[in-house]
Amino acid sequence: MAILRSGAGQNLGRRSAPVAGSLSSFVGERSEEMGRINRRRDRWMKRGLEWSLRPFLSRPRLSLEEIRKSRPRRVLLVRQHNQMGDMLCATPAFEAVAATFDGAQTLLVTAPVNDGVVRGHPAVDAVLLFDKRALRKSPRRAWRFLRTLRSFEAEVAVVLNSVSFSSTSAWIASLSGAPYLVGGSSVPFGWSFSQWLYNLEMPTSPELRGHAIDHGLSSLAEVGFEIPTRQPRLCPGPAARRRARDFLDRLGPGLRVALHPGAGKEANRWPPERFAAIAQRLREQGAVPYLIEGPADAIAVAETQRATATECEVLRGVDVASVAAVLERSDAAVVNDTGIMHIAGAVGVATVALFGPTPREEWAPPSPALVALQSPTGEMSGLDLDEVEAALWTVLDGRGGLSPRPRDPRCR
Numbered sequence: 001m002a003i004l005r006s007g008a009g010q011n012l013g014r015r016s017a018p019v020a021g022s023l024s025s026f027v028g029e030r031s032e033e034m035g036r037i038n039r040r041r042d043r044w045m046k047r048g049l050e051w052s053l054r055p056f057l058s059r060p061r062l063s064l065e066e067i068r069k070s071r072p073r074r075v076l077l078v079r080q081h082n083q084m085g086d087m088l089c090a091t092p093a094f095e096a097v098a099a100t101f102d103g104a105q106t107l108l109v110t111a112p113v114n115d116g117v118v119r120g121h122p123a124v125d126a127v128l129l130f131d132k133r134a135l136r137k138s139p140r141r142a143w144r145f146l147r148t149l150r151s152f153e154a155e156v157a158v159v160l161n162s163v164s165f166s167s168t169s170a171w172i173a174s175l176s177g178a179p180y181l182v183g184g185s186s187v188p189f190g191w192s193f194s195q196w197l198y199n200l201e202m203p204t205s206p207e208l209r210g211h212a213i214d215h216g217l218s219s220l221a222e223v224g225f226e227i228p229t230r231q232p233r234l235c236p237g238p239a240a241r242r243r244a245r246d247f248l249d250r251l252g253p254g255l256r257v258a259l260h261p262g263a264g265k266e267a268n269r270w271p272p273e274r275f276a277a278i279a280q281r282l283r284e285q286g287a288v289p290y291l292i293e294g295p296a297d298a299i300a301v302a303e304t305q306r307a308t309a310t311e312c313e314v315l316r317g318v319d320v321a322s323v324a325a326v327l328e329r330s331d332a333a334v335v336n337d338t339g340i341m342h343i344a345g346a347v348g349v350a351t352v353a354l355f356g357p358t359p360r361e362e363w364a365p366p367s368p369a370l371v372a373l374q375s376p377t378g379e380m381s382g383l384d385l386d387e388v389e390a391a392l393w394t395v396l397d398g399r400g401g402l403s404p405r406p407r408d409p410r411c412r
Contacts, residue, residue: 076154084339116320120235159183236325244325262297276307350395
């Protein structure tokens with residue numbers, strides 16, 4: 001009986017291989033077919049919305065100068081994306097809008113995760129948080145959000161896009177009641193909404209055109225917005241600076257160097273044992289390294305700690321403003337290509353930023369105190385330990401004109 005079962009099993013195995021292959025092929029073809037059906041359905045839905053809404057929501061086309069002649073007193077900014085690095089890259093656009101509509105009060109609509117990034121910015125007078133999931137679940141919250149949005153009585157709404165068209169942002173601008181809407185073109189993304197929903201349509205591109213900051217600013221510049229700066233800005237605030245002072249005082253005397261071994265994308269993480277080696281070399285020179293742990297960094301930080309001879313202090317469980325305040329008062333930082341890198345660049349701390357698969361030309365913060373190292377292999381492991389250490393001592397010594405930017409007096 002055992003032999004018969006074995007033989008039957010072998011025969012079944014030989015027969016199942018082509019069956020499994022055929023099944024896999026069928027599933028793949030079926031998935032592609034469903035994808036085509038869904039794309040066709042989406043296209044028809046877009047056309048239906050465009051056909052039904054256009055007669056009621058169409059606006060006259062105007063130039064920026066014509067809009068400025070109305071002398072708006074309240075301007076709504078809409079940038080509700082939740083990527084922290086992208087938000088920091090958008091902060092120069094806030095200043096462009098504020099400079100163009102000089103003297104106007106500004107309200108920014110953004111995601112809760114970016115509240116600490118934008119609150120206190122000199123070009124933003126107030127922040128309204130938009131939590132899409134929470135508003136979908138609670139009609140009461142959605143009504144409160146809409147009531148607050150409308151109560152601002154915006155006279156101009158500016159939708160800030162990057163490499164995508166956000167229909168949600170467009171509808172927020174429209175629901176604000178602002179008589180003038182400005183936003184990026186939806187045409188490259190398959191929609192015609194921007195051609196009739198906005199009074200002023202800015203050119204956009206699905207692909208980055210140069211640095212991420214310049215990509216966002218170029219759309220504004222092409223229609224006439226003033227561009228006073230391309231430097232991102234982050235203002236931690238007094239409470240966050242007090243928390244930062246308490247944390248750094250616990251570290252004791254010596255050069256304070258932040259190490260951020262984590263990243264949302266695994267491909268952007270420099271090996272933890274190399275961060276541990278940097279920490280050890282810093283201690284040997286009398287410096288005091290510490291680790292930064294964000295919500296997605298627990299594993300990377302734990303692996304770095306296990307590889308060190310002496311554990312480092314860890315900054316964890318704090319808000320973005322506190323992280324910014326700690327970095328602002330630190331002597332240097334070594335960071336992966338993450339949101340923490342953009343915070344370091346915005347507060348002006350001397351920084352070594354590590355790039356693997358992402359081009360540094362497109363995403364390295366434009367800080368005079370930052371050195372961006374690009375892996376020659378396209379992988380983070382291609383960055384040599386000695387090269388990173390040498391760059392760190394360069395920024396610490398301030399050679400080559402590298403020096404932390406003084407605290408911005410305009411930050412509230």
